[in-house]
Amino acid sequence: MRLQGVGVGRGIAHGPIVRMPDPIPEPGTGHRAADADTEFDRAMDALKGVAADLSERAERAGGEAKGVLDAQSMMAQDPALLDDVRSRISTGRTAERAVFEAFHGFQQMLISMGGYMAERAADLGDVSQRTIAQLNGVPAPGVPEVNHPFVLVAHDLAPADTAALDITKVLGLVTIGGGPTSHTAILARSKAIVAVVGVADAGALVDGTQVLVDASDGSVILDPTADDVAAAEQRLAASRVEAPIGPGKLADGTDIPLLANIGRPSDIADALLRGAEGVGLFRTEFMFLGTETAPTVAEQQEQYRTVFAAFGGKKVTVRTLDAGSDKPLAFLSTGHEENPALGLRGIRATRAHEEILRDQLTAIAAAAAETDADVQVMAPMVADAAETEYFVTLARSLGIPVAGVMAEVPSCALVAGQVLGIADFVSIGTNDLTQYTLAADRLLGSVAAYQDPWHPAVLRLVKLLGDAGIQSGRPVGVCGEAAADPMLAVVLVGLGATSLSMAPSALADVRTELRQHTLEHARALAVRALDAASAAEARAVVRD
Incomplete structure (x- = not known):
């Protein structure tokens, strides 16, 4: 029997299934014996303990996982949630019930908003479960302790679970929910774990069943034969004859620079070790999240200098603050929005608070002047030529000569010629471009098949951008998760991408694949993929 999902990477895994245990049951509604202050102190102690545990996990995990776990830790101390817990305790609820109801209420609000905000709902649910477990004095929910290698099956994994996976035991990962750009998929890729996500029928799998997980085609084969395993291993071996670390090139010598996506200075070492030719996406949110006030120019300059100095002589593309939606900031209030993913986020939010954008660009310019890195900046969520003109003009006026934009909104691709008549370059953020093009929530397993950058509708938008880049003589890069898919990376180059930026763990596979074409x-x-009727068909015709 064969189940189908969306593969992450191109590896294979085979072994017995171990299922994630069921979540902690919903606490009862009975009234408590202790007074309100005592009960609230219990809740506060548990929430502080969970926050501290998540922070420790973040430090151990590093990389992209650190940012996700740090955000979860902050959720456990969110003032609005704490006020809600206190209010519910004052009406007679136990600490366990008050925590459950407060977090559940916020979860439902986020789910109703859709998009990135809905994705945060799962993170909130995990914090709630951990807090209730601490209050009850029982182990927090998580990956089972098993003494043998196994394939983990779960509805979806919380960031804390994914980050803490023991890769010496977890052979592979199969999730019922999620898509190729969900947090589970992103963290699995960063840890080089074989994964197939969005397998709707995986809920029927039982412990001990032998499975073959093949990320290259997104399949999960139950009770595979020895021939099935041998064939998959042979395919994997053939694809794993890695090209030596060096510049990204096609078989005919065409240069395709391979760059790294990084989220903080601690990511530098891994990117350099794996041969990144520079940074295609430097996310700067780590300095802004969890603070009551924006960091000063001097504070930002120090952090930027560290990254720029490490990549001396190489290109470093800095994305300005991508705030709003799933990254609300206390000092950048946009007010209540029914759907923040379609609201005042990215360049829209910082344009409304221009002093923050000016300070950031000033700090970047000053740090760049102190190193020999080739620094350029780009704005997120740019929709059209008018926003491009605004950002490019402002960046140049503050001492940054090379300024571009991210193409994540479909309208940016539709007016690509106008945008590239102004911007020095465009970088395509395929995660958001896919979500907005296909109206498919990144978290929702039921629409995971739509949340796939292989979809011809997404590829057609990429081609519009690539064609505009060729006509204008300006570079068009890709910095979304699509660039980390080796075969899709080749298609993106065929559509006009001139550079590819990805999680450092994907560099070797993409470098090797490019050398074969x-x-x-x-x-x-690319032509074959564009002519396909679906993402699955595009992937299949290219692979075949």
Whole structure:
């Protein structure tokens, strides 16, 4: 029997299934014996303990996982949630019930908003479960302690669970929910764990069943034969003859620079070790999240200098603050929005608070002047030529000569010629571009098949941007998760991408795959993908 989902990476895994245990039951509604102050102190102690545990996990995990776990830790201390817990305790609720109801209420609000905000609902649920477990004095929910290697099956994994996976025991990961750009998929890729997500029928799998997980085609085969396993291992071995670390190139010598996505200075070492030719996406939110006031110019300058100095002589592309939606900031209040993912986020939010954007650009310019890195900036969520003109003009006036934009909103691709008549470059954020093009929530397993950058509708938008780049003579890069898919990376090059930026763990596979194709062949594959009727068909015709 064969189940289908969306693969993360191209590896394979085979072994017995171990299922994630059921969540902690919903606490009862009975009234408590202790007074309100005592009960609230219990809740506060538990929440502080969970926050501290998540912070410790973040430090151990590092990389992209650190940012996700740090955000979860802050959720456990969110003032609005604490006030809600206190209010519910004052009406007679136990600490356990008050925590459950407060977090559940916020979860439902986020789910109703859709998009990135809905994705945060799962993180809130995990914090709630951990807090209730601490209050009850029982182990927090998580990956089972098993003494043998196994394939983990779960509805979805909380960031804390994914970050803490023991890769010496967890052979592979199968989730019922999620999509290729969900947190589970992103963290699995960063840890090089074989994963297939969005497998709707995986709920029927039982412990001990032998499975073959093949990320290259997103399949999960139950009770595989020895021939099934041998064939998969042979395919994997053939694809794993890695090219030596060096510049990204096609078989005909065409240069395709391979860059790293980084989220903080601690990511630098891994990117350099794996041969990143520079930074295609430097996310700067780590300095802004969890603070009551924006960092000063001097504070930002110090952090930027560290990254720029490490990549001396290489290109470093800094994304200005991408605030709003799933990254609300106390000092950048946009007021209540029914759907923040379609609201005042990215360049819209910082344009409304221009002093924050000016300070950031000033700090970047000053740090760049202190190093020999080739620093350039780009704004997130740019929709059209008018926003491009605003950002590019402002960046240049503050001493940054090279300024571009991120193409994440479909309208940016539709007016690509106008945008590239102003911007020095465009970088395509395929995660958001896919979500907005196909109206498919990144978290929701039922629409995971839509949340796939292989979809011809997304590829057509990429082609519009690539064509505009060729006509204008300006570079068009890709910095979304799509660039980390080796075969899709070749298609993106065929559509006009001139550079690819990805999680450092994906660099070797993409570098190797590019060396097997000429530019002419990449363009031919792109034509086949564009003519497909679905993401699955596009992936299949290119692979075949």
